Amino acid sequence: MPSFASLTALVAAVGLVAASPVSLEKRKAFTVEQVEKGKFIRNGAASVASTYLKYGKAVPANIAAAAAAQGSVAASPSDEYDSSYLCPVDVGGTTMELDFDTGSADLWVFSSLQPSSQTAGHAVYQASSSKVKSGYTWKISYGDGSGAAGKVYADKVVVGGVTATSQAVEAATSISTQFQQDTNNDGLLGLSFSSINTVKPKAQTTFFDTVKSTLAKPLFGVDLKYHAAGTYDFGFIDTSKFSGAVTYVDVDSSQGFWGFTASGYIVGNGTQSSTSIDAIADTGTTLLYIPLAAVKAYYKEVSGAKLDSTQGGYTFPCSATLPDWTAIIGGTKHTIPGKYINYAPISDGSSTCFGGIQDDSDIGQSIFGDIFLKSQYVVFNGASTPKLGFAQQ
Numbered sequence: 001m002p003s004f005a006s007l008t009a010l011v012a013a014v015g016l017v018a019a020s021p022v023s024l025e026k027r028k029a030f031t032v033e034q035v036e037k038g039k040f041i042r043n044g045a046a047s048v049a050s051t052y053l054k055y056g057k058a059v060p061a062n063i064a065a066a067a068a069a070q071g072s073v074a075a076s077p078s079d080e081y082d083s084s085y086l087c088p089v090d091v092g093g094t095t096m097e098l099d100f101d102t103g104s105a106d107l108w109v110f111s112s113l114q115p116s117s118q119t120a121g122h123a124v125y126q127a128s129s130s131k132v133k134s135g136y137t138w139k140i141s142y143g144d145g146s147g148a149a150g151k152v153y154a155d156k157v158v159v160g161g162v163t164a165t166s167q168a169v170e171a172a173t174s175i176s177t178q179f180q181q182d183t184n185n186d187g188l189l190g191l192s193f194s195s196i197n198t199v200k201p202k203a204q205t206t207f208f209d210t211v212k213s214t215l216a217k218p219l220f221g222v223d224l225k226y227h228a229a230g231t232y233d234f235g236f237i238d239t240s241k242f243s244g245a246v247t248y249v250d251v252d253s254s255q256g257f258w259g260f261t262a263s264g265y266i267v268g269n270g271t272q273s274s275t276s277i278d279a280i281a282d283t284g285t286t287l288l289y290i291p292l293a294a295v296k297a298y299y300k301e302v303s304g305a306k307l308d309s310t311q312g313g314y315t316f317p318c319s320a321t322l323p324d325w326t327a328i329i330g331g332t333k334h335t336i337p338g339k340y341i342n343y344a345p346i347s348d349g350s351s352t353c354f355g356g357i358q359d360d361s362d363i364g365q366s367i368f369g370d371i372f373l374k375s376q377y378v379v380f381n382g383a384s385t386p387k388l389g390f391a392q393q
């Protein structure tokens, strides 16, 4: 049973690959940028593709694909409570089920460097000395007290057909008990800003930052679902996955997170509170953590709800009718259906359930984790001025 004070979530999938053909319109004018000798063209395929276009020729599919990469990988709950979502990723030729986490910046995996007692039942990255980044180490700790540490390799990583040819792969030598007990999870793929990557002596880029310049658009779309498989879309926005418009808001990346502000909230069909909430969009956190006053306002509407210190948060009868919860983001309403806010029974077979909305007081910031994110299609736009976009699913 998941520990209820813990904060986690992730994604597992079957990859679909899509490559958007480079526009075939005939170019009238063409500029050749002179590249200093010895400097790599940022995207050779894009350069070749534009030459084809210049002379009105069709761009071969392989060049078009490489020129503007995009792809999707599905995201499946790790258990019946959506505690984590896991995605299949090709790491150096081994398919591993990874936790895509917009709240951290390390890509780390279960590896052959660990005691075999820790890796039984897991996919394992074969650490090869020919790929080691000599002298590089990493060590990460998460909000729930879990963590891992190890050595660093450079290897090919493929996510839904999008390839990082030389990605920093952080091979574990040790992992905390939470990960030892989580038999579904083979590691994490961080999608926060690379500024908080833990590798020493030199921080490494996330998978997204590594491939960003090759993507058709410098963004990824996140479509987590309630008790069902969703997707991560890299390089494009899948408009079939949401209704209405995407509302974009500014991002505060100063702490390395996808930080944003909700200007208010609504419990059920009640009046709108104009309490603003500074939060991060964090797929690696299971629940929704908001200020205590907002938590109390929510559970005031739930019969039998109480703060249970032995469980580490608010609980209620599993039969309770739960009101929706709405965040006002960028002036528009983004609503979690009430049933999403029933996270799980406090223990197997119990008729008492643990709430999906909890107090952020011990964390120091509000966290919009999967309980909220699964109600939206979320665009993480990594342009020079990053933006977050939210659209109701």
Ligand SMILES: Cc1noc(C)c1CN(C)Cc1cc2n(n1)CCN(c1cc(N)ncn1)C2
Pocket (backbone or CB within 6 Å): 001, 002, 003, 006, 007, 008, 009, 078, 079, 083, 084, 099, 101, 102, 103, 104, 142, 143, 144, 146, 178, 179, 182, 185, 188, 282, 283, 284, 285, 286
């Ligand atoms: C399965 C399962 N069920 O409930 C949990 C928890 C798990 C996951 N499992 C126990 C192991 C685990 C622990 C963590 N994760 N996975 C993911 C990263 N963690 C984060 C990420 C982040 N952005 N913020 C805070 N922590 C902590």
